[in-house]
């Protein structure tokens with residue numbers, strides 16, 4: 001994978017006043033900002049104005065860390081000391097402007113997806129368990145962090161025109177304020193529109209289930225096959241994740257794209273912000289329920305149920321709300337993931353400590 005390294009402005013890879021204002025000791029010229037573009041076990045790949053570097057974090061950071069969020073993630077701005085042409089040390093993470101986080105229902109587990117995202121491109125394709133509720137979940141996830149959500153319906157070549165029109169109609173009806181792009185990497189339809197929507201200096205994160213075509217679209221935007229995607233002929237193979245690492249790509253004319261491994265169902269959600277923005281109607285109504293702990297399922301005096309029967313509230317929105325708030329399937333899933341993550345993380349710390357000794361950090 002050969003990358004074109006030429007001199008760039010930090011602003012073109014997303015640096016802004018927000019980060020600069022949070023930088024202490026600016027007069028120290030040996031400590032400079034860089035952005036995390038990939039994470040490989042104990043090693044981070046960084047980009048600054050002049051080069052791509054591999055880096056490790058300082059021992060001080062490791063010992064001060066108490067959770068995953070204290071470690072760098074793809075998209076982070078960090079302060080580094082450059083050691084040589086290829087290596088650097090990371091001293092600290094600059095405060096994050098936004099974070100994309102998967103959460104379990106009870107908020108006990110959080111998984112940092114990526115940080116400093118401006119726009120979430122939420123992708124689905126008609127051949128991969130397509131449904132509107134999934135869009136809603138991802139929109140909620142993004143909006144709870146003030147990240148702009150955009151819908152992308154990919155693989156439109158697989159649909160007859162009338163079915164495609166129907167799908168677009170449904171999406172527009174349900175998500176009135178969200179921009180939607182319809183794309184196909186086979187016919188190339190919609191890709192130029194998507195490219196034209198990309199703004200210099202903004203960071204776009206592609207999210208959606210495995211196999212919907214996230215990496216394929218990014219490859220097409222980049223104009224080269226930098227990322228491995230599934231073979232076209234094997235597109236019917238389900239459940240195989242092609243992208244295994246999160247990675248950030250810098251477009252020549254500005255704009256930053258982050259590819260993600262396909263997510264299994266995303267866990268929910270911050271009840272104070274995210275759910276509220278999508279389901280604000282239900283929250284408003286629930287104030288009028290007879291019982292303050294009403295679950296809006298079968299309780300007497302429930303204002304939400306009353307609004308459904310009177311037609312004031314959309315039944316499908318309600319169904320999704322119930323699903324999101326009740327299903328503890330997500331909980332179970334994130335706990336399993338947590339165990340796996342903890343295991344890997346333990347290994348990471350062990351190796352990092354060993355290396356610190358070696359490099360006397």
Ligand SMILES: Nc1nc2c(ncn2[C@@H]2O[C@H](COP(=O)(O)OP(=O)(O)OP(=O)(O)O)[C@@H](O)[C@H]2O)c(=O)[nH]1
Pocket residue numbers: 154155156157158183184185186208209210211212213214215216217228229230231232233234235240241242243244260261262263
């Ligand atoms: N027919 C059709 N197939 C597509 C389109 N876009 C992607 N594909 C195919 O869908 C399969 C999956 O594409 P990927 O780009 O690897 O999907 P992904 O979302 O990155 O998947 P993960 O990396 O596993 O999360 C590949 O076989 C692609 O060739 C499209 O617009 N139309």
Ligand SMILES: [Mg+2]
Pocket residue numbers: 214215216228229242243259260261262
């Ligand atoms: Mg991929």
Ligand SMILES: [Zn+2]
Pocket residue numbers: 286289290294295296297299301302303304305
């Ligand atoms: Zn109620």
